[in-house]
Amino acid sequence: xxxxxxxxxxxxxxxxxxxxxxxxxxxxxxxxxxxxxxxxxxxxxxxxxxxxxxxxxxxxxxxxxxxxxxxxxxxxxxxxxxxxxxxxxxxxxxxxxxxxxxxxxxxxxxxxxxxxxxxxxxxxxxxxxxxxxxxxxxxxxxxxxxxxxxxxxxxxxxxxxxxxxxxxxxxxxxxxxxxxxxxxxxxxxxxxxxxxxxxx
Amino acid sequence: xxxxxxxxxxxxxxxxxxxxxxxxxxxxxxxxxxxxxxxxxxxxxxxxxxxxxxxxxxxxxxxxxxxxxxxxxxxxxxxxxxxxxxxxxxxxxxxxxxxxxxxxxxxxxxxxxxxxxxxxxxxxxxxxxxxxxxxxxxxxxxxxxxxxxxxxxxxxxxxxxxxxxxxxxxxxxxxxxxxxxxxxxxxxxxxxxxxxxxxx
Numbered sequence: 001x002x003x004x005x006x007x008x009x010x011x012x013x014x015x016x017x018x019x020x021x022x023x024x025x026x027x028x029x030x031x032x033x034x035x036x037x038x039x040x041x042x043x044x045x046x047x048x049x050x051x052x053x054x055x056x057x058x059x060x061x062x063x064x065x066x067x068x069x070x071x072x073x074x075x076x077x078x079x080x081x082x083x084x085x086x087x088x089x090x091x092x093x094x095x096x097x098x099x100x101x102x103x104x105x106x107x108x109x110x111x112x113x114x115x116x117x118x119x120x121x122x123x124x125x126x127x128x129x130x131x132x133x134x135x136x137x138x139x140x141x142x143x144x145x146x147x148x149x150x151x152x153x154x155x156x157x158x159x160x161x162x163x164x165x166x167x168x169x170x171x172x173x174x175x176x177x178x179x180x181x182x183x184x185x186x187x188x189x190x191x192x193x194x195x196x197x198x199x200x
Numbered sequence: 201x202x203x204x205x206x207x208x209x210x211x212x213x214x215x216x217x218x219x220x221x222x223x224x225x226x227x228x229x230x231x232x233x234x235x236x237x238x239x240x241x242x243x244x245x246x247x248x249x250x251x252x253x254x255x256x257x258x259x260x261x262x263x264x265x266x267x268x269x270x271x272x273x274x275x276x277x278x279x280x281x282x283x284x285x286x287x288x289x290x291x292x293x294x295x296x297x298x299x300x301x302x303x304x305x306x307x308x309x310x311x312x313x314x315x316x317x318x319x320x321x322x323x324x325x326x327x328x329x330x331x332x333x334x335x336x337x338x339x340x341x342x343x344x345x346x347x348x349x350x351x352x353x354x355x356x357x358x359x360x361x362x363x364x365x366x367x368x369x370x371x372x373x374x375x376x377x378x379x380x381x382x383x384x385x386x387x388x389x390x391x392x393x394x395x396x397x398x399x400x
Contacts, residue, residue: 122394122395123398126398126400155395156399158388163387164391164395176386179380182383187362187363195322195358198355199355
């Protein structure tokens, strides 16, 4: 258990991964998170190094060029990314790190850190997903249809994750994710040194 | 979650796997167990089909010949084995099945059921293992030394399991094993059908 786990949680938009991850963070021990880097302007109250690491476009592109980001994307003209170094430091110190990112980012992380723990959160059904998105009241019929279509495609991507967790109730989902974390720490592949040490 | 998991728990002799498995069975839901077949004589109070399935040597050898045993071994002239059919029925019905068997048996099961869940219980240290075996007061110095030597070899076999769990406290070990069971039910490899169903 000397090295931390990089834990990636994703899910189709509307699955409630933000709610689940927030609830998990509140009860989980030794679970750190990654502060993203961005080139967008800080909003009122946002603090550099807490909400985001704020960078200029030039700085960010230098980070890309130097391979200092675990994954990054450009969204509406702004860069967003996950700085690698801080994560590596925390993992080496034995802390687990939670990354709550979209499927595209997750697949980039998987390419770089295949030993990470990839959890895919799904709604109990597409009907329930539609209900949840409608409940937010912020979608037109057109954007709703687009999001449900995207969800179908994303579910297929879910097969590339290690685990799939149904978010029926937040509490259940959190308990299941915590179980997966505990289990992964016991994976033999992560404990060869423990067994070798035990033989001595 | 439609299909049950075959869960194999082993560990070096003296690790306390019997105590852990008994404690786990008491709290775990949907966790069945396998009744072994044997050719040894029933002891007072033992019931056929509850403690063991009692067979003649001829019957048992026929079961071997017909490949009706998941694993079997001959110990002091008697056969012991795990009947396959009952287990398959329970797994198909969605029940998890716990097999508490030694490393040799476990490796035979792994060859036949690679999708099983293989958990290796280890003591916190060899010193602790020695203490526990001594505590039973039933060993000579010679047999103790032999068992500790065997434990060292068995720990190496542990690398062929999926998970390794330290039995420091029975309660902790039980909670960890239960977490592993929950996690394995969420493994994407076991949930491809769930994802396909969700897309519909």
